[in-house]
Amino acid sequence: MKEAEESEFKELSVLVKGIYNDYKATLNILKTDFSNALLLGHVNRLKTIKRQMYGRAGFELLKKKVFYQI
Secondary structure, eight states: OHHHHTSSOHHHHHHHHHHHHTHHHHHHHHHOOOOOHHHHHHHHHHHHHHHHTTTTOOHHHHHHHHHTOO
């Protein structure tokens, strides 16, 4: 990480500085098996449905599309 921080590539040094700023969180990510992928997939699906319905209807139609979707 020291070499990357002193690298001539600005992007690489910025990345290393970001890791150092939140070093404890970075270590926890590497140590655990936990993943938010399933949750993020559901959020992405909801946002897609919401974008498709923009300006068409209210919350009731959104709720029906989410709960009764196959």
